[in-house]
Amino acid sequence: MKKIALLVLIHITACYFAQRKSTKTGRATLAELNMKSYEKDSTARALVLYEHANLYMETKKYDFQTDFYFRKKIFTKEGTDVATVKVITYGKERIKDILAVTYNLRENGSVEKTYLQKKDIFKNQLNEKYTETSFTLPNVKEGSVIEYVYSLISPYPSLDDLYFQSDIPKLQSDYDSAIIGNYKYNARIIGNPRLTKDNPSVLKKCIYIEGIGQAACAVRSFSMTDIPAFKEEDYMLSKKNYISRVAFDYVSYTDLRGGVRHYLNDWAAADKSLKNDFLKNQSNKKNFFKKRLPESVLQISNPLEKAKAIYSYIQENYTWNGKKRSSKNNKMRAVFEEKSGSVYDINLVLYNSLQAAEIESYIAMVSTRNNGLPTKLYPIIADFNYLIV
Template structure:
């Protein structure tokens, strides 16, 4: 997180309304809290926050720098909750962490309260990276049933007000945030998450400051609070929890100095476009003449626009090595990156953009962010929220989004981690705008097994797994990192009953075609005397539901639609017969959101099994969660079945 340093004038002659009195003091533990053994609203909780409070204000004793006093009281319910006694406090640059106090409370056998105080010698500080440091301490004498209580303060010269998280990975009984903000500092305040504020008070305190010769000023007094807060539980197929976890967030909008000047920090998109074009990009979007010289003349003379775009894409993709870095910490130097054949996301895709411009392909830079970060807000531009760059092109009235950073990506597909909400298309002539990032590749996997059971009870045959889109990118990525033999060994370890006799891979390097994994396989000896119970999902079987919560307040984000098909053809000897088959099944999600088809067909001594899971949407709302959960429950149940095969007496 980048901190913006702003020097306040006139501070030394300033007198201010004291918000410090609102800070919670240590020493608030009672017998009932120590006797508490479970939290009735969440019996699974290892610990529960009894009360927490942050109070932000200007501290007269600290030269009127901005101070936040923190107070926490936590009940340890189970031994696993002891980790909550270790506190880690990151801080930046000239920030100071001080006034640290901590007490562990335990109940003795005679019901008396025993206190163990945190020793100053047990407080440690270490360097992290750049100007970041971390202060750490662990409350002593932690047991099941302990209550810990600790306070600390952070004093800062910076304008940033840190987010306050009402929600965390453990439940909370009460959480409060209070603040006194000078009236000449204006912030965009956002309440994020699905929980409603119980305490939501904002008022103006007049004459909270007095500056000799300039008169008095006002303060904005804030009070936010929530009670009975459930733990935030993460689950598969979700974007960053920062999008959904309940918190209050502050973004500095402007600062008015006492002499009448105003400095704006929240800009319009017009301002942001200009800043990105001329300052951050440092004229790197005007290098098409350089890249025109780098492109083979045969590329530039290709008549078909789409083919020309594909050749440019292939050239840049194969020229560069991605250094695994995203938003650059330095100014972008794409000529230097091109010569070194290595660069970050911005180096590579800016080179792609300039090359497409040189090839006269309509193209636009598009900003987005990775899935481990919050989706960029659309309320106003916050440039720091973006850390990824892709390129949008339009050919024959069709839109493609391109990302040349990874060798395994086909034309028209961007890295999975860049699929994080809409992208901001930077049209420097008409102005930037939001647009949904689309894919020009369907994602699917077809698993097809043709197996034969012979008279010696040996089961063997051919297996082909064909994949495209993101499924193919994932497998190509694995194949690029290890030898084919190691890849096959990993496949065998994932399917312990299968031995691969021979294998072949097709279209490994041709990203625009489906990847084919072809195997000759045998199974472990089948235990078969007169009867056999055989699960038909020999290669791919769903056993775990990714959705386990009773309710989920945030949406399910698959990132892209996908199809997964399983086909089995099982040939039996003439004196064998299939006595019992499981039932066919068809499931559908509401609003054409998805479909599951399972069918069995018997033709003489051949059994055919067909199963297909279709996920038709990228995102499902929290209201659709129950249907998705039950959808997968039924899939798992339908695949936990057996075919009964008998040997017929001769």
């Protein structure tokens, strides 16, 4: 998940579209409670009866808000695992308005409702960037129907992928969004099965901007029905290559004066952005490394033998800290002195050392097998998760 922070200097006083919660709780039916299995997949341990996500811009801090609704049926003891919900947020993102209820059918035919208590909602700081919010619905057993809702508030205009498929089948999955036209996105449809609804439109007078007037929103409505469970096969590449989803690529932002800031560029611009912004200008430390590499290594005349010696020196003197990427504040000088770092850090040490020794070398960003294939349509830096030299 890669987010881009952006300050939006507008005052929005009203948003007339999409500022409503997704489907309210209390929709479980007797027919759903009496279900014993799913006829289209009798092996399913659980079933998503309905899910809905609704994205819009809230008017207090002008953040992006997505309201989520889920209703699921539990068929087996193994299926009770879907009653544990984990939501990972990045940076300043936050979760609010969590509500969850479990429905069970009593022997006399009446419906028992058990609500999630606030004390049973937990937050865990995974690292400096990510937080996990988790809860487990109470009184869940074979035959239960569970419902839960929550809202995700994000100051970041970069949108996460929308996954229609999961490891259990779904009857219906809907997504609606209304985003002010200043933000431009490309939507890529990936995998099978395909969407049953994809309705892009423009809603005029969607948002009122003080001093400017009414503004329009780009509206997208996606839907998919009768979605089979995604089943991984032996030797397949990352499931991200095949699982049905919509990927949103943040293209540009246009301010109120007409200035455009592009986030999706051509490959040459992406290469420049990668070096300057993503790698924090830590790939141009030639002089620093030339003064600190062993003289015995730098004096080797054969380029191949010199490259091998540099590689061996780094391999023997540096320790991987278990991370792929470095923190945003990591500097090559600190990595060199501490002799420890992430994959990015150590490979940047290798690159700078080779440059210091006047050996032709290049940085390459790749996507690992588990990370999935990057799109070839245009450069998405977040598609790449590994740095090599």
